[in-house]
Amino acid sequence: MEVKTVSFIGLGALGILFAHHLTKRLPRDNVRIIADENRIKKYQSEGVYCNGKRCNFNYMSPEDECEPADLLIFSVKINGLREAIHSVKNQVGENTIILSALNGITSEAIIGETYGMDNILYCVAQGMDAVKVGNKLTYHNMGMLVFGDKKPGNISEKTKIVADFFEKTGLPYHVDTNMxxxxxxxxxxxxxxxxxxxxxxxxxxxxxxxxxxxxxxxxxxxxxxxxxxxxxxxxxxxxxxxxxxxxxxxxxxxxxxxxxxxxxxxxxxxxxxxxxxxxxxxxxxxxxxxxxxxxxxxxxxxxxx
Structure with missing residues (x-):
């Protein structure tokens, strides 16, 4: 398996930062931004900007039917997590790998209550200094995603698949064996x-x-x-x-x-x-x-x- 399609739920600082990066390196339809219809209309009319450039995002509503994503990244805040879990149900399939870039130490377990823990990799976003004001994001340091398996010392095939994808797309990352x-x-x-x-x-x-x-x-x-x-x-x-x-x-x-x-x-x-x-x-x-x-x-x- 290799990652070809990526879905994001949450267009805060991290969602914009990493989705914008991947959109420039993959076919537009292969990077999906999941949002409700009202948010999509707002994003399309007002635009979403990253370091002064308008993002060319591919928006999908939770109701849109599609093939499951190969990689799903949660980038919402904790108070929106449970709604987000429900919103991405059409994006999740048997082989969908899930990363949570949320703050705190509980989001993986909460996501696992619905989708199981087998396809969830533990993840933190670090090193970015992004500031989002309204629909505009600016940053100096992009930072990176650090991820790996729950089991210490283990590097699973899923971790290798995501690492290979980030390597090919130039997204800064690090694999940690003590997540x-x-x-x-x-x-x-x-x-x-x-x-x-x-x-x-x-x-x-x-x-x-x-x-x-x-x-x-x-x-x-x-x-x-x-x-x-x-x-x-x-x-x-x-x-x-x-x-x-x-x-x-x-x-x-x-x-x-x-x-x-x-x-x-x-x-x-x-x-x-x-x-x-x-x-x-x-x-x-x-x-x-x-x-x-x-x-x-x-x-x-x-x-x-």
Whole structure:
């Protein structure tokens, strides 16, 4: 098997970024953007732009009948995941490989409740500094998709198939044989970066330099390290430094998704980040005061919408 058709559900920053890249390298009909009729009309009338260029996307509604996609990529936010799972039912067949580029550590299991875990590869998107304002996306660093099997040390045929496809299409990627640790590491980064920049209403530059924002970010991340050890993942200070190094590569003027949500007065994924940390902290009897502060401050911001 080889990947010839790709379907995306979710045209946020990641959906636009990677779908635009693939649309330029594959026949137009082979890259499908799944959206409801109202969204499609809006996308077609107003356009969707990536670094100033209008995207030539092939839109399909959930009701459209078609051959199943070879690869399906979820790029929605967590609060839209269950609707998205239902919307892609016509895209999923026996051999469809599924990647979830969602934040957090739970989306694969949620998708697996409907489509099973056999064809799901674990995935994180990292290193991009994309900013989406309205229907326009801009980025300096494209970042990459890191993916692999749930079982540590394993590289399955499905992983090889996706790696070969990304290699042929020039989409930046990395295969990781310890995806549980990678997922928790990206979760740790999001807990620190997304929430701190949102609270400070700033950008990556604010936490790339020494100061109270960076201190808060690192303290929030260290609470995730403590929890991870109780969950059998065992993040370390070396993992913390790895993700701080990733953060250092981003454009100082870029902003994470939660900061963009606050700026646009949208409700954020705070429950996915601090909410999850507080839940695990309570479960294991671990104090999480920094995430509690972040949680409270973000809810306070959102209460003013």
């Amino acid at each position: 549980s640790k990678r997922l928790w590491g990206k979760f740790m980064l999001n807990v620190g970066v997304n929430q701190t920049v949102a609270v400070y209403k700033s950008n990556y530059g604010e936490i790339q330099k020494d100061g109270p924002a960076r201190d808060m970010m690192i303290a929030a991340m260290k609470e995730v390290i403590a929890i991870s050890k109780k969950e059998g993942v065992y993040l370390t200070e070396e993992d913390l430094q790895y993700w701080l190094d990733v953060l250092g590569t981003l454009s100082p003027n870029g902003k994470p998704s939660m900061a963009q949500d606050v700026e646009a007065r949208r409700y954020s994924e705070v429950e996915l980040f601090a909410g999850t940390v507080l839940e695990y902290g309570k479960k294991h009897g671990i104090a999480t005061p920094v995430n509690q502060e972040l949680y409270d401050r973000i809810l306070e911001i959102e209460s003013e919408y």
